[in-house]
Amino acid sequence: MSPTKEKLLSTASKTFSKYGFYKTSMDEIAKSARKAKGSLYYHFNSKELLFREVVLSELDFLKEELTVIFNAPNTDSRDIIKAYMTKRMMIMNISINYQETLRPEFYEFYEFLNDVILEMDLWEKKQITAILNKGVANDELELPGDIEVYAEMLLIFLKGLETPLFLKGQYERLISNFDNLIGILTKGISKL
Amino acid sequence: MSPTKEKLLSTASKTFSKYGFYKTSMDEIAKSARKAKGSLYYHFNSKELLFREVVLSELDFLKEELTVIFNAPNTDSRDIIKAYMTKRMMIMNISINYQETLRPEFYEFYEFLNDVILEMDLWEKKQITAILNKGVANDELELPGDIEVYAEMLLIFLKGLETPLFLKGQYERLISNFDNLIGILTKGISKL
DNA sequence: ATTTGACTATTATCGTTTATTAGTCAAATA
DNA sequence: TATTTGACTAATAAACGATAATAGTCAAAT
Numbered sequence: 414m415s416p417t418k419e420k421l422l423s424t425a426s427k428t429f430s431k432y433g434f435y436k437t438s439m440d441e442i443a444k445s446a447r448k449a450k451g452s453l454y455y456h457f458n459s460k461e462l463l464f465r466e467v468v469l470s471e472l473d474f475l476k477e478e479l480t481v482i483f484n485a486p487n488t489d490s491r492d493i494i495k496a497y498m499t500k501r502m503m504i505m506n507i508s509i510n511y512q513e514t515l516r517p518e519f520y521e522f523y524e525f526l527n528d529v530i531l532e533m534d535l536w537e538k539k540q541i542t543a544i545l546n547k548g549v550a551n552d553e554l555e556l557p558g559d560i561e562v563y564a565e566m567l568l569i570f571l572k573g574l575e576t577p578l579f580l581k582g583q584y585e586r587l588i589s590n591f592d593n594l595i596g597i598l599t600k601g602i603s604k605l
Numbered sequence: 606m607s608p609t610k611e612k613l614l615s616t617a618s619k620t621f622s623k624y625g626f627y628k629t630s631m632d633e634i635a636k637s638a639r640k641a642k643g644s645l646y647y648h649f650n651s652k653e654l655l656f657r658e659v660v661l662s663e664l665d666f667l668k669e670e671l672t673v674i675f676n677a678p679n680t681d682s683r684d685i686i687k688a689y690m691t692k693r694m695m696i697m698n699i700s701i702n703y704q705e706t707l708r709p710e711f712y713e714f715y716e717f718l719n720d721v722i723l724e725m726d727l728w729e730k731k732q733i734t735a736i737l738n739k740g741v742a743n744d745e746l747e748l749p750g751d752i753e754v755y756a757e758m759l760l761i762f763l764k765g766l767e768t769p770l771f772l773k774g775q776y777e778r779l780i781s782n783f784d785n786l787i788g789i790l791t792k793g794i795s796k797l
Numbered sequence: 798a799t800t801t802g803a804c805t806a807t808t809a810t811c812g813t814t815t816a817t818t819a820g821t822c823a824a825a826t827a
Numbered sequence: 828t829a830t831t832t833g834a835c836t837a838a839t840a841a842a843c844g845a846t847a848a849t850a851g852t853c854a855a856a857t
Contacts, residue, residue: 417830438818438819439820440818440819448831448832449831450820451830451832453820454819455829455830455831456830460818517709517713518712518713520710521709521710556785558782558785559785562779562781562782562786563782563786563789566782569762569765569766570761572765573761574758574761574765577761586754587758589754590754590755590758593748593750593751593754593755594754594755594758596749597748597755597790597793598790598793599793600793601789601791601792601793601794602789602793607799609800631849632850641800641802642801642802642850642851643799643800643802643851643852643853644799644800644801645851646850646852647800648799651851652849
């Protein structure tokens with residue numbers, strides 16, 4: 414990625430995270446980055462696509478970090494699940510532009526991001542399903558019924574926590590008990 | 606409750622559930638109930654308060670049904686938790702006016718209902734906390750850390766399911782595995 | 798105490814103008 | 828050739844008034 418493009422992207426990320434998508438203008442981003450507005454459009458084509466790139470970069474970072482965890486060799490599937498949940502929450506907590514998309518009052522405005530979020534959901538669901546299947550194969554886990562549905566519900570739970578944690582400022586309070594909760598969940602799925 | 610008031614309330618509930626709060630007019634409700642509009646205002650004071658009553662009546666029904674479950678004598682706390690989760694989802698599935706308040710595009714418009722929902726949340730949290738505490742006292746459950754936070758997270762999970770289940774039409778698909786999931790959760794919190 | 802419906806007050810909607818901001822492009826630069 | 832620039836245009840949001848729809852009132856009737 415060229416230095417100009419990189420500069421524009423990081424400036425956009427900072428500005429969007431400060432004022433939100435709708436209260437940030439392209440002129441403002443260009444000015445902050447000390448570049449011409451034309452360069453923004455040369456590299457990103459539109460404001461929506463620029464914001465997409467910003468959110469995508471946050472999700473790509475999350476994906477990279479999670480990939481390390483999911484692919485850790487010789488690790489008990491329960492430990493992978495634990496590490497996954499913890500890491501996910503930590504990174505989401507600092508993904509300010511992703512958090513912006515959670516605001517229900519903007520729900521309809523972010524439709525152009527639906528596919529990005531959906532793609533991430535599918536990726537996570539796939540990874541969770543794989544690790545659950547591996548756990549069952551290794552006799553570490555015991556899961557009656559459809560494994561994919563468990564993966565889906567785990568994701569629903571984690572995503573359900575996002576609003577209280579990141580938008581309603583309960584991160585500190587709830588995260589303190591998160592380890593205990595993870596313990597219970599893994600106990601629930603463990604083969605005893 | 607007077608017959609007129611009852612008639613108005615049930616007509617309002619039907620009409621709101623059919624067209625939603627904003628696309629239903631007071632004239633329409635009065636006409637459907639074959640009453641004068643003045644009667645609506647005599648009994649309910651405003652459109653918002655009328656809708657409140659409608660949603661409250663759905664939540665009161667839920668409360669009543671759950672109270673029976675929570676207060677069942679001589680019942681294992683795990684069975685109470687299981688019955689609670691199942692019953693909650695069944696009743697929520699038919700509480701159409703409550704479901705309307707879940708729509709994120711209307712989020713800001715339903716602020717006058719926030720206290721009703723919050724009150725229900727607190728009630729549920731209190732009931733769950735009580736049953737978890739009872740379970741621990743009876744040596745049926747094992748929960749390290751703050752019990753209230755578990756109650757809160759269980760509620761977050763159940764409420765997180767509402768949107769996929771009721772608004773995105775996944776009720777049939779996901780509910781089929783719900784029993785298995787409940788089994789896992791109760792296993793996770795059980796003292797072994 | 799309750800019910801009624803003609804009436805008033807508010808709020809949504811539409812059309813128009815103005816201001817802001819998204820998006821373009823020919824020329825300059827490297 | 829690929830990139831950068833900023834004056835320029837096009838599209839959209841905000842502001843405003845006029846009109847339509849609907850929330851809410853109240854004196855009279857039951």
